[in-house]
Amino acid sequence: MTRQMTGAKMVVQALKDQGVDTVFGYPGGAMLPIYDEIFQQNDIRHILVRHEQAAIHAAEGYARSTGKPGVALVTSGPGATNAVTGLTDALLDSIPIVVLSGQVPTFMIGSDAFQEADTVGITRPCTKHNWLVKETDKLSSVIHQAFHVATSGRPGPVLIDIPKDVQFATGDYTAKPQAPVGHYQPQVKGDIETITQLVEAIEKAERPVFYTGGGVINSGPAASQLLREIVEATGFPITSTLMGLGAYPASGKSWLGMLGMHGLYEANLAMHGCDLMINIGARFDDRITGRLDAFSPKSKKAHIDIDPSSINKVIKADMPIVGDVGHVLEDVLKIWKARGRKVNREAIAKWWQQIEEWKKVDCLTYKGSETVIKPQYALQRLEALTKGRDRYITTEVGQHQMWAAQYLGFEDPNRWMTSGGLGTMGYGFPASVGVQVAHPEALVINVAGEASWLMNMQEMGTAVQFNLPVKQFILNNERLGMVRQWQQLLHGERYSQSWSEALPDFVKLAEAFGAKGIICKDPADLDDAIMEMLDHDGPVIFDCLVEKHENCFPMIPSGEPHNKMLLGDAQATNAIAGKGAVLV
Amino acid sequence: MSPLQIKKGSSKHSAYNLRPTFSDVQETHTITVLVENEPGVLARVIGLFSGRGYNIDSLTVAEVDHEGHLSRITIVTTGTPQVIEQIKAQLGRIVSVRDVHDLTAEGSSVERELALLKVAGAGEKRVEALRLADIFRAQVVDSTLESFVFQLTGTPDKIDAFAELMRPLGLVQVARTGVAALARGAA
Numbered sequence: 001m002t003r004q005m006t007g008a009k010m011v012v013q014a015l016k017d018q019g020v021d022t023v024f025g026y027p028g029g030a031m032l033p034i035y036d037e038i039f040q041q042n043d044i045r046h047i048l049v050r051h052e053q054a055a056i057h058a059a060e061g062y063a064r065s066t067g068k069p070g071v072a073l074v075t076s077g078p079g080a081t082n083a084v085t086g087l088t089d090a091l092l093d094s095i096p097i098v099v100l101s102g103q104v105p106t107f108m109i110g111s112d113a114f115q116e117a118d119t120v121g122i123t124r125p126c127t128k129h130n131w132l133v134k135e136t137d138k139l140s141s142v143i144h145q146a147f148h149v150a151t152s153g154r155p156g157p158v159l160i161d162i163p164k165d166v167q168f169a170t171g172d173y174t175a176k177p178q179a180p181v182g183h184y185q186p187q188v189k190g191d192i193e194t195i196t197q198l199v200e201a202i203e204k205a206e207r208p209v210f211y212t213g214g215g216v217i218n219s220g221p222a223a224s225q226l227l228r229e230i231v232e233a234t235g236f237p238i239t240s241t242l243m244g245l246g247a248y249p250a251s252g253k254s255w256l257g258m259l260g261m262h263g264l265y266e267a268n269l270a271m272h273g274c275d276l277m278i279n280i281g282a283r284f285d286d287r288i289t290g291r292l293d294a295f296s297p298k299s300k301k302a303h304i305d306i307d308p309s310s311i312n313k314v315i316k317a318d319m320p321i322v323g324d325v326g327h328v329l330e331d332v333l334k335i336w337k338a339r340g341r342k343v344n345r346e347a348i349a350k351w352w353q354q355i356e357e358w359k360k361v362d363c364l365t366y367k368g369s370e371t372v373i374k375p376q377y378a379l380q381r382l383e384a385l386t387k388g389r390d391r392y393i394t395t396e397v398g399q400h401q402m403w404a405a406q407y408l409g410f411e412d413p414n415r416w417m418t419s420g421g422l423g424t425m426g427y428g429f430p431a432s433v434g435v436q437v438a439h440p441e442a443l444v445i446n447v448a449g450e451a452s453w454l455m456n457m458q459e460m461g462t463a464v465q466f467n468l469p470v471k472q473f474i475l476n477n478e479r480l481g482m483v484r485q486w487q488q489l490l491h492g493e494r495y496s497q498s499w500s501e502a503l504p505d506f507v508k509l510a511e512a513f514g515a516k517g518i519i520c521k522d523p524a525d526l527d528d529a530i531m532e533m534l535d536h537d538g539p540v541i542f543d544c545l546v547e548k549h550e551n552c553f554p555m556i557p558s559g560e561p562h563n564k565m566l567l568g569d570a571q572a573t574n575a576i577a578g579k580g581a582v583l584v
Numbered sequence: 585m586s587p588l589q590i591k592k593g594s595s596k597h598s599a600y601n602l603r604p605t606f607s608d609v610q611e612t613h614t615i616t617v618l619v620e621n622e623p624g625v626l627a628r629v630i631g632l633f634s635g636r637g638y639n640i641d642s643l644t645v646a647e648v649d650h651e652g653h654l655s656r657i658t659i660v661t662t663g664t665p666q667v668i669e670q671i672k673a674q675l676g677r678i679v680s681v682r683d684v685h686d687l688t689a690e691g692s693s694v695e696r697e698l699a700l701l702k703v704a705g706a707g708e709k710r711v712e713a714l715r716l717a718d719i720f721r722a723q724v725v726d727s728t729l730e731s732f733v734f735q736l737t738g739t740p741d742k743i744d745a746f747a748e749l750m751r752p753l754g755l756v757q758v759a760r761t762g763v764a765a766l767a768r769g770a771a
Contacts, residue, residue, distance in 0.1 A: 120624060121624075121627070124624065124627060124628060124631055125631055125635050128679065129678075129679040129680070132623065132624075149679055153677075154677075182679075183620075183682055184679050307673075307677060308673045308676060308677070309670060309673035309674045309676070309677055311673070312666060312669060312670075313670060313673075316606055
């Protein structure tokens, strides 16, 4: 049965059909008919952001904390171009997002009309797929297809560009069950032959390691459950990328901590020394591998990924398995159990002894202080005072992000939202807004640096307007900390443009928006100040003044392999040289 | 199965399966891509090549199934085996791409290109151009007293060879279509 309605009404109807309860957006001329329909209904809640980039990041936060696609509305021209950073962020982190953008009417497209931009052209390389809908009759089925594309296979952002005349015109509405999903049907089951090879390798491995990534989280809670089961049953050590934190609990006995450039010593050395690497839903990113020709030289590598283009992109996989993590792990477990649950217990015990030796290095130790707050200390206290609570963490990008990954423990998936692939400063605050909208009763904290946070500080307006009690935990070192660290490592401590001379008074800033501001600079006051933040029922800006020149360790300097880690300041100055200098 | 997902015996290069994935050897492959014929689909394919730094030696595109809204894009590209595999995988993940075939790797195929060559000259050179055109089975599709336009169909190599011969005989302009290719056999 088809129903006649306007394009604008179709948008709202299709979103309802897709089970959307919340959209993030910002109106404008080319979106007015859709906003008029939003006004005339109560099923979908619209969160008015203060900048379109924030709308996309908020939708990402919503998506990552719920597992459902996030939805954002932006207008034509500048609305769409402001969305580009968020779309690229979602593309690199494989986050399902559906963005609806307004466009000038079809008869004006190409005339350089007011607020016209070639939105599908601009967003083609930063979306998984996009559509310009020129006929109202096709609009609803395109929206349904867009949700299918965004959420199937490797998830990602999609964009639908809707000219204003298409929104006004009347056409036939196609309901979700009738809408053709198209030919896009990615493979989810892995090749059984290769899975059996992997099981054989698991049975024989002497120094195995699980290396897991965001694909486990994207595959859904069942995949994390299966991962936990297989890790417990085999007793193999497990490390994870930044994106995969929480899939295996930080309190689990096989947990090595995060790996990679700022990963833990034991995790990186386990990767370097292993004889079987089982990559589950990670993509051998350059933050992980370090120098490629010296990456884990003695291991056989299994790679489970739903995207065939991830296989053999940078590291040759000996056992490539294209499929959804959940489905593949289920098969791995089934076959491994059927063959008698064998592992080489003796060798694994020896491997763990080696790992325990590495753990003794205690790579996260830092020099404490009684007078200044060390950023690591601030995060340790935040962890201690929030542990056990229904807690979601977002971050901005930089040193604080790495410290958060190192010092906070994640027990469950979907609790950690950070910009991994693109490294988008300004991500964390709007993402925390999106998370809080999805989980109104939960504790949502954005661990931030003051520089990143200022990039989307306008979202204080959103937080206050919608009573979102997001906690902005700013580790304020008055520096672009990671840039400054690299300038120390690479450019002879010439700190070009990496400090801020005119920072706002964050307490006054909070008050100006009608929120609460807290400043803390004495380690002795820190616990009370954090408790004050947690106890306040409303948005808080917490200005935590920390050590200004603290470096983030451990660190694999660019161009070096996993076993060449810097552990402390003594090795830091001018540590990056030669071929590594051109890498970022 | 090999990581290349190629059936045994399906390749005319007998040692194809033995080549190392991460070798430095540059190979030229003809890749044929069946796409949904919708606005922007060519831009998606070309954007992939430019965005990821792959080479396009030649590219042809045209609708091949009007009712099914399908177009065929034939791309000749050069890269290491790893890059060629990446190109195919990356093409495969474009939502509007129906299927991707590497004609070079999957067995024997026929490749043809059409070229128009304008050759201007008089006297002995003009006669020689006509004589060579006959050898290459090129057709004269336009003629003036001082010039010919030859139409030549064949493999890119054959067209290269003919163009090279015409150069000293007064080659003025060349227009080439790029390669169209299909696998041999019934399937």
